[in-house]
Amino acid sequence: MPRVGVFICWCGSNIAGTVDIARVVEAVAEMPQVVHVEDNKYTCSEPGQASIRKAVSDHRLDRVVVAACSPRMHENTFRKTIAAAGLNPYLLEVANLREQCSWVHEDKEAATVKAIDLVRMAVAKVCRHVPLFTSQSPVTKRAVVIGGGIAGIQAALDIADAGHEVVLVERTPSLGGHMAQLDKTFPTLDCSACILTPKMVEVAQHPKITIYAYSEVEKVDGYVGNFTVTIRRKARSVDETRCTGCGVCMTRCPSNVPNEFDVGLGKRKAIYVPFPQAVPNKATIDREHCIYYQRGRCRICERVCEAKAIVFDQPDELIEVQAGAIVAATGYAQFDHSVYGEYGYGQYPDVITGLEFERLVCASGPTEGKIKRPSDGRIPETVVFIKCVGSRDENKGVSYCSRTCCMYTAKHAILTREKIPGSRVYIFYMDVRTAGKGYEEFYRRATEEYGARYVRGRVSRIYPKGGRLVVVGEDTILGRKAVVEADMVVLAAAMVPQPDAGAIARTLGVSYDQDGFLTEAHPKLRPVETNTAGVFLAGACQGPKDIPDTVAQASAAASKAAALLCREALETEAMIASVDESRCSGCLWCEAVCPYKAITAKTITERVRGKNVSRTVAEVNKSLCHGCGACTVACRDGAMNLLGFTNQQILAEVEAVCL
Amino acid sequence: MRTYAYYPGCSLEGTAKEYDRSLRAVAPLLGIHLAELHDWSCCGSSAAHATSHHLGLALAARNLNLAVPRSGQPADLLVPCAMCYNRLRVTARELAADPGLRADVETEIGAPFAGGPVKTRALPEVLWKDVGPEAISQAVVHPLDGLKIACYYGCLLVRPMEATGWDDAEDPKSLDDIVAATGAEPVVWSHKVECCGGGLSISRRELVGKLVADILTAAQDAGADAIVTACPMCHANLDTRQGLAAAAAGRPLAVPVLYITQLLGLACGLPERKLSLRSHLTSVGPLLAKIRDLKNQAQAAGEGGS
Numbered sequence A: 001m002p003r004v005g006v007f008i009c010w011c012g013s014n015i016a017g018t019v020d021i022a023r024v025v026e027a028v029a030e031m032p033q034v035v036h037v038e039d040n041k042y043t044c045s046e047p048g049q050a051s052i053r054k055a056v057s058d059h060r061l062d063r064v065v066v067a068a069c070s071p072r073m074h075e076n077t078f079r080k081t082i083a084a085a086g087l088n089p090y091l092l093e094v095a096n097l098r099e100q101c102s103w104v105h106e107d108k109e110a111a112t113v114k115a116i117d118l119v120r121m122a123v124a125k126v127c128r129h130v131p132l133f134t135s136q137s138p139v140t141k142r143a144v145v146i147g148g149g150i151a152g153i154q155a156a157l158d159i160a161d162a163g164h165e166v167v168l169v170e171r172t173p174s175l176g177g178h179m180a181q182l183d184k185t186f187p188t189l190d191c192s193a194c195i196l197t198p199k200m201v202e203v204a205q206h207p208k209i210t211i212y213a214y215s216e217v218e219k220v221d222g223y224v225g226n227f228t229v230t231i232r233r234k235a236r237s238v239d240e241t242r243c244t245g246c247g248v249c250m251t252r253c254p255s256n257v258p259n260e261f262d263v264g265l266g267k268r269k270a271i272y273v274p275f276p277q278a279v280p281n282k283a284t285i286d287r288e289h290c291i292y293y294q295r296g297r298c299r300i301c302e303r304v305c306e307a308k309a310i311v312f313d314q315p316d317e318l319i320e321v322q323a324g325a326i327v328a329a330t331g332y333a334q335f336d337h338s339v340y341g342e343y344g345y346g347q348y349p350d351v352i353t354g355l356e357f358e359r360l361v362c363a364s365g366p367t368e369g370k371i372k373r374p375s376d377g378r379i380p381e382t383v384v385f386i387k388c389v390g391s392r393d394e395n396k397g398v399s400y401c402s403r404t405c406c407m408y409t410a411k412h413a414i415l416t417r418e419k420i421p422g423s424r425v426y427i428f429y430m431d432v433r434t435a436g437k438g439y440e441e442f443y444r445r446a447t448e449e450y451g452a453r454y455v456r457g458r459v460s461r462i463y464p465k466g467g468r469l470v471v472v473g474e475d476t477i478l479g480r481k482a483v484v485e486a487d488m489v490v491l492a493a494a495m496v497p498q499p500d501a502g503a504i505a506r507t508l509g510v511s512y513d514q515d516g517f518l519t520e521a522h523p524k525l526r527p528v529e530t531n532t533a534g535v536f537l538a539g540a541c542q543g544p545k546d547i548p549d550t551v552a553q554a555s556a557a558a559s560k561a562a563a564l565l566c567r568e569a570l571e572t573e574a575m576i577a578s579v580d581e582s583r584c585s586g587c588l589w590c591e592a593v594c595p596y597k598a599i600t601a602k603t604i605t606e607r608v609r610g611k612n613v614s615r616t617v618a619e620v621n622k623s624l625c626h627g628c629g630a631c632t633v634a635c636r637d638g639a640m641n642l643l644g645f646t647n648q649q650i651l652a653e654v655e656a657v658c659l
Numbered sequence B: 001m002r003t004y005a006y007y008p009g010c011s012l013e014g015t016a017k018e019y020d021r022s023l024r025a026v027a028p029l030l031g032i033h034l035a036e037l038h039d040w041s042c043c044g045s046s047a048a049h050a051t052s053h054h055l056g057l058a059l060a061a062r063n064l065n066l067a068v069p070r071s072g073q074p075a076d077l078l079v080p081c082a083m084c085y086n087r088l089r090v091t092a093r094e095l096a097a098d099p100g101l102r103a104d105v106e107t108e109i110g111a112p113f114a115g116g117p118v119k120t121r122a123l124p125e126v127l128w129k130d131v132g133p134e135a136i137s138q139a140v141v142h143p144l145d146g147l148k149i150a151c152y153y154g155c156l157l158v159r160p161m162e163a164t165g166w167d168d169a170e171d172p173k174s175l176d177d178i179v180a181a182t183g184a185e186p187v188v189w190s191h192k193v194e195c196c197g198g199g200l201s202i203s204r205r206e207l208v209g210k211l212v213a214d215i216l217t218a219a220q221d222a223g224a225d226a227i228v229t230a231c232p233m234c235h236a237n238l239d240t241r242q243g244l245a246a247a248a249a250g251r252p253l254a255v256p257v258l259y260i261t262q263l264l265g266l267a268c269g270l271p272e273r274k275l276s277l278r279s280h281l282t283s284v285g286p287l288l289a290k291i292r293d294l295k296n297q298a299q300a301a302g303e304g305g306s
Helices: A021-029 A046-058 A071-084 A108-126 A150-161 A177-181 A192-205 A248-252 A291-295 A300-304 A354-361 A405-419 A439-449 A501-508 A547-565 A589-593 A630-634 A647-658 B017-030 B047-051 B053-066 B082-097 B099-109 B123-139 B174-181 B205-221 B232-240 B242-249 B260-267 B285-305
Strands: A004-009 A034-040 A063-068 A092-096 A136-138 A142-146 A165-169 A209-212 A215-223 A226-233 A256-258 A267-269 A317-323 A325-328 A332-334 A351-353 A382-389 A424-429 A453-456 A459-465 A468-475 A480-486 A488-493 A495-497 A535-537 A569-571 A577-579 A599-608 A611-620 A640-642 B002-006 B032-036 B077-079 B120-122 B148-152 B226-229 B257-259
Touching: A004 A021, A004 A046, A004 A108, A021 A034, A021 A108, A034 A046, A046 A063, A046 A071, A063 A071, A063 A108, A071 A092, A092 A108, A108 A647, A142 A150, A142 A317, A142 A547, A150 A165, A150 A177, A150 A192, A150 A209, A150 A325, A150 A547, A165 A215, A165 A226, A177 A192, A177 A354, A192 A209, A215 A501, A226 A325, A248 A267, A248 A300, A325 A501, A325 A547, A351 A354, A354 A405, A354 A488, A382 A405, A382 A468, A382 A480, A405 A424, A405 A439, A405 A488, A424 A468, A424 A480, A453 A468, A468 A488, A535 A547, A577 A611, A589 A599, A589 A630, A630 A640, B017 B032, B017 B123, B017 B257, B017 B260, B047 B053, B053 B082, B053 B099, B077 B082, B077 B123, B082 B099, B082 B120, B082 B232, B120 B123, B123 B174, B123 B260, B148 B174, B148 B205, B174 B260, B205 B226, B205 B232, B205 B242, B226 B232, B226 B260, B232 B242, B232 B257, B257 B260
Parallel strands: A004 A034, A004 A063, A063 A092, A142 A165, A142 A325, A165 A209, A325 A535, A351 A488, A382 A424, A382 A488, A424 A453, B002 B032, B002 B077, B077 B120, B148 B226, B226 B257
Antiparallel strands: A136 A569, A215 A226, A226 A317, A256 A267, A332 A495, A459 A468, A468 A480, A577 A640, A599 A611
């Protein structure tokens, strides 16, 4: 006969306010297997736990039920408590009287009856619990960081500085990401490249970091501590080991292509290094625009390359990297404002985005830092900035705030007023949000010192008139129409997930939200972890972020990853699937439904009526199994059981509540 | 030939008679068969829905009930008037969303509301999506090459987005595409969905003068020979208030305003009398003269070439 102890928690008034604890205690004391019951104001507190430990020894308890909050909160706490009292930690069951009872009901009578039922179920189940044990799996001491923007760079440096190897994967030809495209950074106005490129160089020279640029993660197998990451190294058509980055090929290449780095405002060649400070400083041939690949003739680059680095028939290369942790730092994309008919569907050349403005105002940009209209190269006198284009617009864009636009628009206003004497700057806004160190002061400088004119209201239409753009909006403070004839309009387009964020999430086995951003395990308490152990998030792939927040999150993700890589071995799950080979028919439906590839076929030999007979059964890999339970549902023979949630245990609960 | 249930609405029997006549004339050429609803009544627009929310809904609900397809012949309800279209769409939406309101309205009309599934469609929507620019250009016998048209949508045709939704609410394209199919050039202009002040035409004349002046001058500045619309209220306002607008703008304004069906009729070779072109207050004479000139030039050029 099992000896069960039941500990009922008040959780202050959280449970006791809706559930009559005294009646629950009374009812539980009547249950035949229960030899001890008590209630505590806070069972999770140290005195509460001490009382559990004491009761286990005083009453020789061999099983414990804690009736308190969700097992997600404190199951681990109480497992440790009973382990300290000498019991196997899995001889515990938690009855959730808070999230599933007191918090969701108002009727005290009904809630009390339900609470008693919940405890009865837990008691019935725990009586069928058996001791479970974990095993150990080793940790590969290497991290893969996906994305070479500032988030990935920071995370890679921090993990490498902690002494672990890092493989940094970047899909474009160079590290740098969006930050490399920016001119100045708010609120201190230091030049983006000046603070970024030293970090890029540091990455390149770090003995612990391997960079795979122009590469993409194709597949991720394995589990925390033991991932196998398949990386496609796209063919640069240039031998990286030979290319010196001298740039002669770029001067002679006859093909001109819109330059992605300048957001299409400038031109590059078909063989190119995206920007002068690129890391690695190696040329790449864009085969789609290369005359040789398209028409079979040219090969000028090959002739002029003294290092003999051009390899036209270079294939893509697939490499496998073993890693213990993965950091996703895949960044963001800019909202496509062409859905806004009222702003010209993206058809007016002088209506540009904030990122395009960054390139215009940047000394390394296509205009060498002179703010010129893309249409005719004229210096604009009146510039209108429109904030929240796509952001906070559920009809055409996204519901969230992109967080960076208020600040970079204030910066753009300052830069415009500085670079174009006598210019006029208007900013149409919904709200000005400046939550950050030095941010409000920066915004005030834009208005007070630099005379940026803030107009509170949305813009309803932009139309061309005689080579200029008429911006029609509403000034909601003055309560009247605001019409500005502008030479250039800059749209603060929303930050949105990368277009393939869903595919990235599926490759990594992490979840993403309704907007497409990768989801953290807990919005407050586990902000850089994902629900998949060993995969961490850094930067704007998780949500819109400015540079300071991105760097902070990257360092946080790195410290989590480094802490994981510091361990020699990880404890595997104890509550995993287990096969009853005598019942298994070998149909392997379980193999088909297993999301972790933890089930394989195995042949066993049995003696049946004096003969050796071989047959196929399922086998569970203890390291790979996460205990999700999908296989137990798929199993037609009832041979698959999830330890800690066996069919017998669940049925005992059902009987306890229904009979 | 595709059959549509046809709801003309009161305007098309009064101030917008030419819209009805030109639609009936051009419809067969575009493969549209109009089956007029029997016993239709006011849609509940303007006077009714401004007086009482319920009255506006009840009148529209009554007409939607009439349009429920019988004997297995599903037919979309074609509504040329933008206001009627808007009332019928909004009513169906409101009654679907609010069962209590629906029960009230059912009491008021003395019948259950069965018109929920009726597909109410605006004329430009049918021309654009069902007929299509390609079929329109095939029906054109006198291409209007060289003519510049400002397409004016007004407020009610494409708004609110959740009740209409078939064209962009801020920068609609349907009329532009239809006009382009006639060979005429739809000009890019700023005021295609600005309010004309139709609802205030009587009560606040000075304001209407300014709003109409803005629209007409914008069309003129964009080089348009005429404005094309699909709304009787907009038409009445833009056509009849040009004197008021000229005073507000401080410059002479004489911009012909045509219904889309009239322009289609011209392009499809219908005689002018079938299109009631002479019933507008702002003369379309200069426009017709220009069309003739362009046609003669084209012919001369064609003969010269051959």
